[in-house]
Amino acid sequence: DGGITQSPKYLFRKEGQNVTLSCEQNLNHDAMYWYRQDPGQGLRLIYYSQIVNDFQKGDIAEGYSVSREKKESFPLTVTSAQKNPTAFYLCASSAEIENTIYFGEGSWLTVV
């Protein structure tokens, strides 16, 4: 099936540890995104990438890092510098010509 796969669905980490969330798409989309969702705040953009080997900071990039070495993959690392990392993380992708962004099923990260 074509789509966007995020893993793991649920992740628990101790405070101070880095954690990497995986996002893979087989839609041949050029652009990929990471959003963070907190209750009552909608979705906020962390990072986005419009082409391989290039990415830009979104509105809340501090404490996060990404890489885009392959077109189909856009992993997000939540570092120990992120002060409040517990949240629901959503990966998305789009084809430039289509101007429509599609989402994965999300990953819950809980830091204790």
Added chain:
Amino acid sequence: AQSVTQPDIHITVSEGASLELRCNYSYGATPYLFWYVQSPGQGLQLLLKYFSGDTLVQGIKGFEAEFKRSQSSFNLRKPSVHWSDAAEYFCATLMDTGRRALTFGSGTRLQVQP
């Protein structure tokens, strides 16, 4: 900077009643406009989108939305709500230049009473 406002945080309607969810955007030109739906703990599903042309757009699950430039609005409607429509609904915009990423409203949670 563009922004999206969804004035209603929470709406409750009876099953079979009509529904309208409000969305206002702030942007100099006409942005691309979207409505997404999210069930608890799930990703977002695209309901419909507006880029240009006919200001009344049809989406999936019986939803429609109307773009009104004079009011900077893109309200979502459904004539008869089903219990399965209970979810959170997000309005979003995408600029056609510069940063090509969605800007979201804060969402409206829809509860459906039997």
